[in-house]
Amino acid sequence: MNGKLIHIISTILSSLLMLLCNGCRQCSIEINALPFQESEGNNWGLIATNGEIKVHSGSFTQQPSAVVNGMFSLPDEEGYYRLYQLGHPTQPVSAQRFVQIGHFFEKVTLAQEFPDSPILIINRKGKIINDIGISLHYDIVLAHNFAEGRSLFCTRKGKYGFMDTQGNIAIPPIYDQAYDFHEGMALVGNINNKGEMCYQLIDPSGKVCSNIQITLSLLDQQFSCGLMKYSNLLNGKCCYLNPEGETNIFLPDSIKEAFRFYHNAAIIQSDHGIGLINKQGELLITPEYEDGFIAGNDRICLRNGNKWQLADFKGNIKGTKKSYDRITFFYPSGLAIAYSDNQSLWIDREGKPLDSKQYHRIEEDLSALQLTPQVFTRKSAKTEATEDKSKNQKENPTLPVSNSPKEEVQTAEKTNATCTINNEEWKNISKQNPFYTEASKILSGKLPETDADNRRVILNYVEHLRTSYTTKDIDFLTQLFSEEALIIVGKVIRNAPKMDGEYLSKGQVEYNIKSKQAYLERLKVLFKQNKEIKLKFSDFKIMRHPTQQGLYGVTLRQKYSSDLYSDDGYLFLLWDFRDETTPLIHVRTWQPSMLDDQTPLPENEIFNIRNFNLQ
Template identity: 70%
Template sequence: GNILIPPIYDQAYDFHEGLALTGNTNDKGETSYQLIDLSGNVRIQIQDTPALLDSQPACGLIKYNNCQSGQCCYLSTTGKEGLFLPDSIREAFRFRHNAAIIHTDHGAGLIDREGKLLIAPTYEEGFIVGNDRVCLRTGNEWQLADFEGNSLGEAKKSYERISTFYPSGLAIVRSGTQCRWMNRQGKPADNRTYHCIAEDPSALQLVPQVFVRKNTKTENEENNSANRPEKKGTVSASSSITASASSSTMASSSEKSSPGNDPSAGKPHTTCIISSDEWKNIGKQNPFYAEARKILSGKLAETDAENRQVILNYVEHLRTSYTTKDIDFLTQLFSEEALIIVGKVIRSTPRTDGKYLPQHQVEYNIKSKRTYLERLKVLFKQNKEINLLFSDFKIMRHPTQEGLYGVTLRQKYSSDLYSDDGYLFLLWDFRDEATPLIHVRTWQPRMLDDRTPLPEDEIFNIRNFNLQ
């Protein structure tokens, strides 16, 4: 659990062959990359040219495409001269076992680390499956071959499919309705055949195993939920998970009837309503506990209490909308002119004289609703699992403007590729009771560095915005 390399990079990728690709972005949005070793020392500073870099070194090379010329190239991780492929090669892939698949206008082939052809590009597709082993496809038939293109196995037999080779040294092959195990020589491992051999990447430990425990409801509870009266144009449901499904269902039906299938056109504004009895039963560890007790105390005006309860339900649905990737709900939630502010910590360069510590400040970027949602769609596609944890939840009613509320909370975000911890602020507008909207969303990092929290007086709240 000890930090070996301080988190000073805007981008960083996993280590391979003792090296990792890292990058930092300047004020102009330009990112410079370097390869660092396991101690964090820079091994190679990558030249700042318009290129698409692979994130993983392999066989002492890291692949990139020159954006200007379109040329496929490989950079040497040892500082030696790289490998530049001819223009006839339209695409090249990461090296494995000192060989790489390439594609030309004529088909797929194989090259070595010097760029020399090992297998002529006459195949439709190919992939490397092990040391001196490659699978090649012609039409709908796959063959196992060595790195010289010689077919292996019994009578050079072809298959409809060949899997990767597993640590046992066996691969799954399918021909017609039969599956069997094949060894690296292309021969059957035994005489048995199967109708199907199931491949489970989790069981094979090729991907992380993730276990999710979800609350389920009985059929009676669902029926009772459906019979509850609707309020303020919202959809009744007994839990936020059910509400997410309800929102998606309504969105789908709306898309069929709306002109041009505009995802946001003509959709009813939906959320879940958790009953007062259910709010009474939440535990003290629940992030909404303090606000829920305030609502149920009977000391608030009726309209104020109702608005706050809607906020509680919406915010819970907001959390699950990231888990369920419910982009339709998020599209409804933000107003078209919403102000979305995202902060990140900027560190100045340390002084070499040792007299001063580097200063830290937070830089804020403003995004439109469209830009923010487009970015979310990309994140939803890139990540299989996304989770949000809320705490320190507070609702503040505007002292003079009726129907405006500020919500502050601490948010811990985690996904397959990224995680952060910061403060979220939402400005709610209830002046149109049928469609409450968010006009402002801000996020600020909780820590400026490993030891310095964001000062409390810098955390955004409703007083930071001119609402006139």
């Protein structure tokens, strides 16, 4: 057999493997096409994940969804979606409109007709086959799209269960916490008589596979490649559980963080950077890169500086060391999207362009790859804490903590509070956590009840604020600020240098005031321009106004980093709890931490609640 034939057979087998596998599990989901634009403007089309154009750019004036198992949705001018088949992309399958339609991972999917309306199950013809809020005899306020034939749902009482694709109860809503099925198991939790959250693994019938016996540990939300990562909150060690609930891998102290396994490998992080390990915990790539993620079978994307490169699991750079501004996960076709100089193109597993074609934009979709869940919620004024849980599930910022008491469900007066972290989790956070001091005050029992409740809401909201940048949740930020919010942004300016060319004069801060709308529009642009945005908080303080009841000032140090820009400064937020149903931010200020390379911003110039006339 000659070398050329061997190469062809190898390529075919590799493609088949990509089609069959998503991470470490068999996958029957076919991603047929993604939305794309050949040039800037409202000229959308659909391009297959093998690079073939299915619907020419300009066929749609609105962005369609990804095409999953032959189906996609397209919004009209009013923002309502109709359902389409790729075989007939210009004619909707029915006249029925929805405010949200999920991907067809199964023969059915979830949908909602109007904002805040009941969650429905529809078929490929757009026909409603079940109203789960009625058929299940529960007031359903949250549901995830199907994963492995099961849809996670939550009732208004805060109990989780699972339904099948016909809308029948597969597992009753008896859990205080639950996560999606993956590799045939789901992580669920209930509070015991000691007030501790205890976790189990269940199969799709609800049968208990194993009990999680570890304590005071931060768990991942699912098994992947037969392992579940957890972090010991007492010593900071990163470990992995097997399906029997036993610890299978203990990583050394030099590993500060570890992540979920994909394709039998996992990203790890040390003080020196990002690296890679195998399922035996052995080092595959030395941790020396600034960032990285597993992109596909035996492929990892690594970043040093502002450029990403594709490598194999031994660290060998592919594509003659070609670098890109950004690279996506590999799609089942065996291709990934690369972004370079504001253009999009397809690259193969060697990091080489598929062809000479470049596009203004190819829109990636992590929900089509089931790397993020599709969440359907009912944001009613009576939702209690369920909106918080939906945000938590959607953003995935908070991992379950083993054997920890669960915070009480918020009362109706706190409907907008984002309870991403519960009481016991606050109690167990380390002294290095930026919220440690304020959380200790709340849990001390020495504060008046209303004051403690307000501060708890602030803690959870600020944690949600941090993750909202990571997940680009512009809706949360929109509802967080009052319509008349004062947005103040500072920047360092200097006068002209002295004529003798010695030193620049001392920097001073110039402040610009923005409206809420202008601030949010700018954020939308930043969210589109950057794949990754991260915030880190420190020096967190809450100050109650001495005379005006219900007003609080929050000051903290914020380190912002993104693909294109980074900064370090002080953030101040003025909170108003005088309307208990809707806590709002009236003032947001940001100041740079340094006036120049050697001069910190003077402490007496850092904004706090005393800087604002609140009479």
